[in-house]
Structure formats: structure tokens, C-alpha cells
Amino acid sequence: MADQAEGLRRMMNKRTKEQTGSAVELEVLNRPKTKIADRQTPVTALSSPPAEVIAVTSGKGGVGKSNVAVNLGISLARQGLKVAVVDMDLGLANVNVITDVTPPYNLLHVFEGKKELSDIIAPGPGNIQIIAGATGEQDLANLSRHECHVFLDKLSQLDRNVDIIIVDTAAGISEIVLQFVCGADRTILVTTPEPTAVTDAYAVIKAALKRDEEPDFNLVVNRAQDIREGRQIAQKMQRVSNDFLNFPINILGYVLEDKAVPNAVRKRRPFYLEYPDGRASGCIEHVAKRLQGLETDQRPGGFKQFFARLLSFGQNLSESI
Ligand SMILES: Nc1ncnc2c1ncn2[C@@H]1O[C@H](COP(=O)(O)OP(=O)(O)OP(=O)(O)O)[C@@H](O)[C@H]1O
Numbered sequence: 001m002a003d004q005a006e007g008l009r010r011m012m013n014k015r016t017k018e019q020t021g022s023a024v025e026l027e028v029l030n031r032p033k034t035k036i037a038d039r040q041t042p043v044t045a046l047s048s049p050p051a052e053v054i055a056v057t058s059g060k061g062g063v064g065k066s067n068v069a070v071n072l073g074i075s076l077a078r079q080g081l082k083v084a085v086v087d088m089d090l091g092l093a094n095v096n097v098i099t100d101v102t103p104p105y106n107l108l109h110v111f112e113g114k115k116e117l118s119d120i121i122a123p124g125p126g127n128i129q130i131i132a133g134a135t136g137e138q139d140l141a142n143l144s145r146h147e148c149h150v151f152l153d154k155l156s157q158l159d160r161n162v163d164i165i166i167v168d169t170a171a172g173i174s175e176i177v178l179q180f181v182c183g184a185d186r187t188i189l190v191t192t193p194e195p196t197a198v199t200d201a202y203a204v205i206k207a208a209l210k211r212d213e214e215p216d217f218n219l220v221v222n223r224a225q226d227i228r229e230g231r232q233i234a235q236k237m238q239r240v241s242n243d244f245l246n247f248p249i250n251i252l253g254y255v256l257e258d259k260a261v262p263n264a265v266r267k268r269r270p271f272y273l274e275y276p277d278g279r280a281s282g283c284i285e286h287v288a289k290r291l292q293g294l295e296t297d298q299r300p301g302g303f304k305q306f307f308a309r310l311l312s313f314g315q316n317l318s319e320s321i
């Protein structure tokens with residue numbers, strides 16, 4: 001197991017050889033539009049490989065983002081990776097409901113300097129760590145320079161402790177969600193086969209493309225009746241994105257409709273733990289393996305750089321208003 005874990009970690013972090021150390025630091029420090037450049041202390045926390053930030057999002061609500069985020073996280077953790085799931089959607093049924101873990105503090109407390117990041121990380125089921133996001137009204141794009149400085153410093157601590165940070169976002173194309181999508185190393189775009197969900201997922205791609213040249217979209221079709229249906233929907237979306245947006249999206253996989261999912265939610269337990277032999281669990285495992293097999297792109301990783309990108313989008317936005 002230890003050997004497998006080591007191998008997987010190496011696979012997930014294969015880009016970091018080139019990106020750790022001075023190259024990454026220079027990259028961060030030289031970003032002219034991010035507030036990171038105003039830091040009083042040098043960037044020092046990148047001595048270990050940066051964590052990969054994966055946003056899980058959707059156009060339509062209720063398509064299975066939180067379930068995918070949590071159970072995928074557990075599957076990756078099972079394979080030896082250190083995973084944190086950040087609940088950035090403080091809507092209704094989200095990470096805290098699925099895991100029955102409600103951390104007493106959230107990122108806002110870290111922003112405000114009241115807590116350290118280590119104080120707000122709560123142990124979750126299946127060896128994942130859970131972090132509650134800041135409240136909706138605390139728009140990351142509106143942080144003061146000092147708050148950004150403090151926040152990025154705090155977040156950099158996370159990089160040393162985790163391999164993958166999965167950010168469960170709200171549905172839709174709100175500004176903050178699009179910032180997450182564009183700021184993440186990868187985005188998992190969840191849809192169901194329903195035409196409304198597919199149309200709304202397409203709208204996310206379209207909206208994201210308006211602000212970033214290279215968002216990395218990985219499609220998961222959830223609640224498919226069978227693999228054929230999942231594949232059909234995914235390939236159709238891929239074709240439409242290619243033909244009309246001239247933009248390639250990756251097909252990450254399918255999760256089949258499975259009663260185990262609502263049953264597990266009712267028990268406030270992740271389905272991957274409660275029904276490990278179920279159809280949905282098998283699919284999630286497959287998605288986790290595909291994710292590890294993906295070629296990493298050239299975008300730098302790590303939570304700190306993720307937020308640096310977020311803040312840079314926020315700044316660009318306020319400059320354009
Ligand atoms: N593969 C599946 N099979 C059966 N039911 C599913 C499946 N995936 C999700 N569901 C059902 O859909 C519900 C919503 O899932 P989830 O909360 O993960 O969606 P969400 O996209 O995070 O929603 P929101 O947009 O409200 O945050 C689950 O409680 C479950 O009942």
C-alpha cells in the first residue's frame with residue numbers, strides 16, 4: 001500500500017519537478033496584477049509539491065456535485081493521496097450534510113485572523129479533511145490587500161499537508177463560481193443526462209471561456225441509466241464544445257444512477273463508504289483512476305496560486321468596471 005501510495009503521489013505531482021522551488025516562486029512573485037506581489041514576506045511555503053486544486057461545478061443545481069466531490073475525494077484518499085475537500089457552496093445539501101461533519105470554523109475565520117488554517121480543518125470520513133468555505137457575502141474578489149496577504153499566507157500552509165484540494169462550488173455562472181473554475185488547475189463539470197442540465201453545463205463552459213483562455217474542463221455525467229447513455233451525452237457535449245466554441249473538453253467518466261446514493265445521503269454517510277460494492281462506487285473509483293492518469297498541463301498548481309489567480313481575476317474585473 002505504501003508503495004502504491006508513493007507511486008500515485010508521484011503520478012499526481014509529476015509536473016511539480018519543474019514547478020517547485022524557484023521557478024514557481026518566481027512565477028508567483030512576478031504576477032503583476034495579483035496582490036501576492038504586495039506580500040511583505042517572501043514566498044517560502046513551496047518547498048514541498050503544491051497541491052492540485054480541482055473545482056467541482058455544474059450549470060444546474062442538484063446534479064451531484066457534492067456527492068462527486070466527497071466520494072471522489074475518499075476514493076483518492078483510499079489510494080494513498082492526502083485529500084482536502086473545501087465546501088465553497090453554503091447552500092443546502094452539501095459537504096457537511098453528506099459527511100455529517102460541520103466544522104465549527106470556516107475560511108472566514110482565517111481571513112479575519114481569528115483562526116489558523118489548522119484550526120478549521122476537520123477530519124472527515126474516509127480519511128479526507130474538510131474545510132468549510134467563507135460565507136457567501138464574503139466575496140473573495142473584494143478582499144483588501146492586507147486580507148489577501150494574510151489569507152494567502154494561511155493557505156500556503158495547506159500545501160504542505162495535502163496532495164489534492166477538491167473545491168465543491170455552487171451551481172451556475174455566478175462571478176465567484178467562474179473565478180473558481182478559472183482559478184483551479186482542473187474543473188470537473190458535472191451534469192446529468194437531462195437536457196436542462198446539459199444546456200446549463202454548456203453555459204458554464206461558454207461563460208468560463210469569456211474570461212480565461214484555457215480552463216481545464218473534465219466532464220462527469222452523473223445519474224446515467226447505463227454507460228451508453230453517459231457516453232452519448234458526454235460525446236455530444238464534447239462535439240458541441242468543439243464545433244461551436246472551438247474548445248476541447250475532456251470526458252472524465254460516468255456515474256450511474258444508483259439508489260445507494262440517496263440512501264447514503266439519508267444516513268449522512270458517503271456512498272463510497274456505505275455501499276462500496278454499489279454501481280456508483282465502482283464508477284467513482286473509475287473516475288478517480290482516470291483523474292490520476294490525466295496528463296497535467298502547464299498551469300502551476302497549489303492553493304496559493306489558485307487564490308492568486310482568483311484574486312487576479314477579481315482585480316481585472318474591478319478594473320474593467
Ligand atoms: N448517481 C446518483 N444516483 C442516484 N441519485 C443521485 C446520484 N447522484 C446524486 N443523486 C441524488 O441527487 C441529490 C443531489 O446530489 P448533490 O447534493 O450531490 O448535488 P449538488 O449538485 O451538489 O446539489 P447543489 O447544487 O444543491 O449543491 C442527492 O442527494 C441524491 O439524492
Ligand SMILES: [Mg+2]
Nearest residue numbers: 065066093094
Ligand atoms: Mg452541492
